[in-house]
Amino acid sequence: MFYREAGDFKTSYRDDSQTFPIGFDRYRYYAVLAVAFAVVPFVIDDYWASAIFVPFLIYAIAAIGLNILVGYCGQLSLGTGGFMAVGAYACYKLMTAFPDLNIVFCILGGGLVTAAVGVLFGLPSLRIKGFYLAVATLAAQFFLVWLFNKVPWFYNYSASGQISAPARTVFGLPVTGPGVEAWAQYLICLVFAVVLAWAARNLTRGTVGRSWMAIRDMDIAAEIIGVNPLKAKLTAFAVSSFYIGIAGALFFAVYLGAVEVGEAFGIQKSFLILFMIIIGGLGSIFGSFAGAAFLVLLPVLLKNLLVGTLGWPTDLTAHVQLMIVGALIIGFLIAEPHGLAQLWRIGKEKLRLWPFPH
Amino acid sequence: MTTRLAPLALGVLLAAGPAAADLVFPDLSYRTGPFAAGGIPFSDGYQDYFTLMNERDGGIGGVKARVPECETAYNTEKGVECYEATKGDGALIYQPLSTGITYQLIPKVEADHIPLHTMGYGRTSAANGKVFEWVFNYPANYWDGASVVIKYLMDENGGSLEGKKITLLYHNSAYGKEPIPTLEALSKKHGFKLTLIPVDSPGQEQKSQWLQIRRERPDFVVMWGWGVMNQVAIQEAANINFPMDHFIGNWWAGAEHDVTPAGMAADGYKALNMNRVVDYPVFADIRTHVVDKGLAAGDGSNVGSVLYTRGMYAAMLAVEAAKTAQEMTGTAQIDAAMMRDGMEHLEMTAAKMEALGMPGIGPEFTVSCADHGGSGMAIVQQWNAGDRKWVPLTDFIAPDAEVIAPLIEADSAAFAAENGIAPRCD
Numbered sequence: 001m002f003y004r005e006a007g008d009f010k011t012s013y014r015d016d017s018q019t020f021p022i023g024f025d026r027y028r029y030y031a032v033l034a035v036a037f038a039v040v041p042f043v044i045d046d047y048w049a050s051a052i053f054v055p056f057l058i059y060a061i062a063a064i065g066l067n068i069l070v071g072y073c074g075q076l077s078l079g080t081g082g083f084m085a086v087g088a089y090a091c092y093k094l095m096t097a098f099p100d101l102n103i104v105f106c107i108l109g110g111g112l113v114t115a116a117v118g119v120l121f122g123l124p125s126l127r128i129k130g131f132y133l134a135v136a137t138l139a140a141q142f143f144l145v146w147l148f149n150k151v152p153w154f155y156n157y158s159a160s161g162q163i164s165a166p167a168r169t170v171f172g173l174p175v176t177g178p179g180v181e182a183w184a185q186y187l188i189c190l191v192f193a194v195v196l197a198w199a200a201r202n203l204t205r206g207t208v209g210r211s212w213m214a215i216r217d218m219d220i221a222a223e224i225i226g227v228n229p230l231k232a233k234l235t236a237f238a239v240s241s242f243y244i245g246i247a248g249a250l251f252f253a254v255y256l257g258a259v260e261v262g263e264a265f266g267i268q269k270s271f272l273i274l275f276m277i278i279i280g281g282l283g284s285i286f287g288s289f290a291g292a293a294f295l296v297l298l299p300v301l302l303k304n305l306l307v308g309t310l311g312w313p314t315d316l317t318a319h320v321q322l323m324i325v326g327a328l329i330i331g332f333l334i335a336e337p338h339g340l341a342q343l344w345r346i347g348k349e350k351l352r353l354w355p356f357p358h
Numbered sequence: 359m360t361t362r363l364a365p366l367a368l369g370v371l372l373a374a375g376p377a378a379a380d381l382v383f384p385d386l387s388y389r390t391g392p393f394a395a396g397g398i399p400f401s402d403g404y405q406d407y408f409t410l411m412n413e414r415d416g417g418i419g420g421v422k423a424r425v426p427e428c429e430t431a432y433n434t435e436k437g438v439e440c441y442e443a444t445k446g447d448g449a450l451i452y453q454p455l456s457t458g459i460t461y462q463l464i465p466k467v468e469a470d471h472i473p474l475h476t477m478g479y480g481r482t483s484a485a486n487g488k489v490f491e492w493v494f495n496y497p498a499n500y501w502d503g504a505s506v507v508i509k510y511l512m513d514e515n516g517g518s519l520e521g522k523k524i525t526l527l528y529h530n531s532a533y534g535k536e537p538i539p540t541l542e543a544l545s546k547k548h549g550f551k552l553t554l555i556p557v558d559s560p561g562q563e564q565k566s567q568w569l570q571i572r573r574e575r576p577d578f579v580v581m582w583g584w585g586v587m588n589q590v591a592i593q594e595a596a597n598i599n600f601p602m603d604h605f606i607g608n609w610w611a612g613a614e615h616d617v618t619p620a621g622m623a624a625d626g627y628k629a630l631n632m633n634r635v636v637d638y639p640v641f642a643d644i645r646t647h648v649v650d651k652g653l654a655a656g657d658g659s660n661v662g663s664v665l666y667t668r669g670m671y672a673a674m675l676a677v678e679a680a681k682t683a684q685e686m687t688g689t690a691q692i693d694a695a696m697m698r699d700g701m702e703h704l705e706m707t708a709a710k711m712e713a714l715g716m717p718g719i720g721p722e723f724t725v726s727c728a729d730h731g732g733s734g735m736a737i738v739q740q741w742n743a744g745d746r747k748w749v750p751l752t753d754f755i756a757p758d759a760e761v762i763a764p765l766i767e768a769d770s771a772a773f774a775a776e777n778g779i780a781p782r783c784d
Binding site (some may be wrong): 045046047050051055106122149160161162164166167177178180234256257258259260262263264266300303304305314315317318319 | 387389390394398427428429433434435438439443445446457458461462465466468469481482483530532533535536537539556558559612656761769774776777779
């Protein structure tokens with residue numbers, strides 16, 4: 001009824017090719033942003049920030065990063081945890097080596113270092129594909145975690161091998177270290193998530209994104225029509241790793257404040273983020289957010305429901321929660337193999353015809 | 359719908375009513391995952407002692423204790439979530455039983471002003487109360503433990519370890535790496551050769567590590583393990599016929615469930631313990647007032663085991679600190695700041711432990727503003743596989759303060775400089 005193109009006239013090509021051509025979509029997008037920036041920071045408390053919003057936003061950034069590589073460029077990667085570790089450790093080294101450098105630049109620096117490391121580990125993708133590439137990136141995962149455990153320079157020779165984030169501020173407000181306000185922690189992650197998601201959406205709509213998708217769909221055909229596979233694959237690795245590196249830096253500096261590489265950035269993290277994009281939807285920015293929300297929020301929700309409201313024992317809840325989340329993943333994938341993003345797309349198609357479906 | 363909602367609303371009211379007048383001791387436990395074997399008995403002991411206080415003594419100073427449990431699975435992210443979920447409830451003290459989670463919580467508790475007690479784990483330099491106002495790790499920490507092991511080995515070897523080879527087999531995490539600086543300092547002082555062999559978490563696979571041990575033939579293997587890693591290490595040591603009495607675990611690698619899977623092969627394995635394990639009179643009270651009434655946190659089968667006793671010991675120290683705080687302030691309904699003061703003035707004497715029905719469970723110690731670390735003493739115990747019992751070999755051994763004090767000073771000074779903390783207590 002109200003969700004349709006009819007009557008929404010576009011008078012320029014620019015208008016016609018915008019991200020949200022349908023008015024209702026556009027206003028919904030602005031409304032979400034307005035709530036996220038203008039309402040949530042005023043009502044958020046420590047629990048909502050540390051248990052829900054901050055991890056959700058950080059995982060969403062990591063999922064967008066991995067989605068660029070796997071969903072848009074078709075290069076399967078299991079090295080996400082290792083790349084997040086690179087971002088975290090690079091950020092830590094920058095924070096401690098240059099105490100006066102603004103934390104935003106440390107985080108961006110962490111992303112850039114990760115992009116370089118990602119390109120390095122992306123080189124084999126020029127020769128190998130599919131599962132073989134997955135194994136090569138798996139090697140990156142184990143090598144990087146081993147490296148950060150083995151070489152004390154990376155953790156500044158601390159006794160425990162942990163890295164912990166010193167206090168840093170943005171515009172005079174602390175965002176890392178002790179005494180951080182929940183809303184400050186939330187806002188810095190939100191700014192990064194929104195800017196990066198916006199950039200990713202526009203990258204994937206442009207030349208670079210189209211060359212990635214061409215490589216994904218059929219690399220030989222892409223090469224014949226003039227897409228340079230070296231450039232396409234390595235830019236995908238670089239951009240993807242940049243995102244994942246930023247997620248790792250935020251994960252360490254803003255969310256946890258102290259990490260231990262084997263525990264925080266192990267192989268489970270790589271799988272978790274891969275599951276996020278599979279459930280959310282490959283090749284979709286919205287899917288990255290949806291997948292992150294599904295895998296971060298659902299366990300917390302179930303836990304609060306089962307322990308908090310129903311008063312179940314905690315161990316039983318932990319086991320049941322695994323079963324429920326597992327069953328839901330299988331259920332969702334059987335019902336819709338293309339993930340939550342596809343469900344959303346179908347929903348929108350139906351909404352366009354509503355209330356007169358043919 | 360209304361009929362269903364009514365009892366629910368009533369339940370919420372009932373739960374919320376007395377909540378305001380409770381003393382809250384959150385239990386960040388782990389009953390799932392590769393570390394559950396250690397987490398379950400510890401949590402059972404911790405909760406059962408508070409239940410005993412409520413059932414037998416009518417609470418602590420007349421106020422009931424409440425222990426909300428939250429499952430962390432030894433995972434730092436879940437640990438942070440549990441902390442945030444429970445701290446608003448009036449939490450008096452946190453004991454997460456995880457070095458990784460401790461590192462996350464240290465900056466948070468310093469900001470939120472809730473005491474954190476990491477008994478025999480966590481950040482060792484938190485023993486320096488001048489820098490760490492809200493963190494306590496009495497009665498002992500990892501560096502004490504490392505020093506006690508070396509002291510014990512010195513005594514066994516006629517007072518010298520010159521030229522001996524000692525291997526540290528450690529969980530490759532913050533927990534396992536903690537003793538390394540102390541062992542390195544001690545190796546310089548006493549002239550033994552130290553080899554470090556990490557085991558990646560969780561540690562089900564240790565073939566290559568034990569191959570290396572078999573090749574290098576160290577005189578002693580010291581283990582900093584936890585969870586499934588301990589059982590595997592002891593089995594592997596048995597497989598390569600490593601002499602069990604030359605294999606010493608720390609206090610987190612010396613419980614019944616660590617040695618029983620290897621059967622008779624584990625006979626003679628040694629481990630540290632920071633609390634003695636005998637059949638204390640308090641266990642009888644726990645059986646009568648808690649287990650028999652069906653109020654036990656677990657199934658009651660763990661009562662009296664090593665880690666159950668330690669969990670109970672942890673709860674006892676918290677209760678005694680709360681009582682100290684109640685005496686100091688004259689109010690029964692203490693808050694977290696009062697609890698901290700109580701912990702800082704805690705005195706554990708032999709008479710007190712005897713009165714509580716657990717004579718000699720731990721060493722005597724006092725906590726002060728500058729010293730949050732206690733005496734650091736530990737015993738060495740040995741597994742008797744025939745009787746399925748841990749046999750204490752020594753009395754409480756004091757650590758080498760000469761080596762540890764400067765290390766603690768240096769590490770806490772680095773933390774203070776990084777975080778801009780001005781030392782207190784002067």
